[in-house]
Amino acid sequence: MGNYIKLDVSNTNQFIDSKIYDNLLKEVFDATKLLRSKKGAGNDFLGWLDLPISYDTREFARIEQAADRIKKQSQVLIAIGIGGSYLGAKSAIEMLKRYFNQEGVEVIFVGNQISSTYANQLLDYLKDKDFSINVISKSGTTTEPAIAFRIFKEYLEQRYGKAEAKTRIYATTDKSKGALKTLATAEGYETFVVPDDVGGRFSVLTAVGLLPIAASGVDIEEMMSGAKKAYLDYMEEDIEKNEAIKYALTRNALYRSGKKIEMLVNYEPKLNYFAEWWKQLYGESEGKDGKGIWITSASFSTDLHSLGQMIQQGERTIFETVLNVEVPEEDLIIKEDKTNLDGLNFLSGKSMDYVNKMAMEGTLIAHVDGGVPNIRITIPNISAYTYGYLVYFFEFACGVSAYTLGVNPFNQPGVESYKKNMFALLGKPGYEAMRDEIMAKLNK
């Protein structure tokens, strides 16, 4: 049994029909078996399953060396990527870097949207800073990062000359195919490999996530140790002792009991981007064939002042998964104020984290009373080790959950629809036939 994180599902019991739960037990057991047997749908993309114990240690050492070089070369690392090629690194850095920290390499993400304003203002910001680029795309053909790479590569070459620019570009892509691989080979960029059998949203523990994370100063060895601990913990066969399987089971039981929306909640804003990573993981893995728990996220107590009303009394279709940090990185004591004009002296001597925890407890009770069940996941701290552990916890649970739902967790056919329309509208060669059809819809 793991116990590194604690899973508390006691606030779901009253919302789940026992028959639904009992039926699901067998389905979840079978789904776990299917995942582990590597015989289920999408089994070409199960490289992440053993990654914490089977990752390429030579590649890992090269990542650490490249990160050290970036630290010496640059004040800023421009990380270019979208979806699974950006959210992992972004979530780790947001969670693990100190707030308001000006030290070390600043990692700035671009190519995760197509905003001309963002690109221009970033170019402006870079004017007086040394920078390097890590362009990350498994396919090597994704439009958003490809556009960003054109723009920032040109600026890098203009700043440093073509020869030095090459030493400041790091490409993370497929080992042999795709436009980025071709370009990287032609130009002689240092390249890192996205393993064939690891899909974008499961790739944070490969070079995709590890290089920008390491460049930001986070200890990626600790991160992999945390992932390994989770890997070992979730080999446990007994559902009752395996928190990842239990999480998958409970969220599916709630889904079948009419709770169609899962909201990942934190009380620590450093976890906001972790929720974005989680949303991609579960959304792209499960939202298909007309099925899937809708996922959303919130940060409390901030969002209690915006979403609180809706959560408490809106349509009763949501449940919460709460990420509770047991020990904060830092705490402070609220002091007595002689005038007590704000009436807060009843808090003097108490720690700010204690107040935060009481806000959480009070909210959870209120929400359960209002018909919102919750799954509570307590993590011991905010650390690289915990990040690695949590990543594996959610990935493993995602595989089990999606197979339980009866979908292929490892494809994303729906993502192509917008791209085809966009290419037709932009006049991409090969899309001529679609263009008239799209134009007719546009002008309707």
Ligand code: PA5
């Ligand atoms: O999970 C996925 O597969 C996607 O979100 C991809 O990560 C995203 O589309 C980026 O793809 P690529 O790395 O090929 O540029």
